[in-house]
Amino acid sequence: MISAMLSKEKKWYAVYTKPRWEKKTDQILxxxxxxxxxxxxxxxxxxxxxxxxxxxxxxxxxxFVRINEIGRVPVLETDGVINFVHYLGKPAVIRDEEIxxxxxxxxxxxxxxxxxxAQVLKEKTRVKIKAGVFMDNEGEILRIGKKKVYVQLQTLGQVMVVEFPIEQLLPV
Structure with missing residues (x-):
């Protein structure tokens, strides 16, 4: 019964697409x-x-697709989709908060x-953002420049580059 309930719960996943097929694949989905x-x-x-x-x-x-377990097959059968992004051997679930x-x-x-x-950048400093849209969020800073802060999205293996003043960072 529990596994039946879990399979109906929709979660966000990332899928790999053919190069330059992001918009087309999104529309087809x-x-x-x-x-x-x-x-x-x-x-x-x-x-x-x-x-x-x-x-x-x-x-x-x-x-990104928001599906339940049953929805994986139709996604994989979609033109332009190569595969799900995997993390630790399973399709990576993207937290609603990250989206x-x-x-x-x-x-x-x-x-x-x-x-x-993310594999190009190695520094790992835990920080809390003090102001702005990212306020009260914690993350791993991979590199800090004069205006740019590199924040790792764990489930994607990607880095989102966000521009805001360094003084808005508070070490955790």
Whole structure:
């Protein structure tokens, strides 16, 4: 009975997509009735004859899906999906709080998120954010520059780069 209840509970997962298929895969998943989210941000692209503002995916080759265990097969059967992102041998569950935090941050006008592979950065300092959207959240800081703080999202193996003053950090 408990396993039947657990299989109905929807959780967020990250799936790998074919390169440059994030938007297409997101749309196909939505058309199939699967709750999907591909975080996007505006970016200026320059060509020789013009400039254009376009939406680009924040996480390359990733799309997030909110499904229960039964929903895994339809996701894997979707064109553009390669596989689920795995952590410790199981599909990685993304906490609702992490998804909500990214969504909240993207609502702030003029904000951008840059993503880097977590394996490139090694420093590990636990901090608590004192102000802003990330207030009262703790995280592992991987590297601190003058304006940028690299915060690791554990379940993705990715780093979200957030720009805010260093004085908003409090060591834990």
């Amino acid at each position: 939505i058309q199939k009735g699967i709750e999907s989210w591909c975080p996007m941000q505006k970016a200026e692209r320059k060509w020789t004859d013009r400039k254009k503002i376009i939406d680009i995916p924040i996480f390359r080759s990733y799309v 909500d935090l990214i969504k909240q941050y993207l609502l702030i006008p003029g904000t951008t998120i840059q993503v880097a592979d």
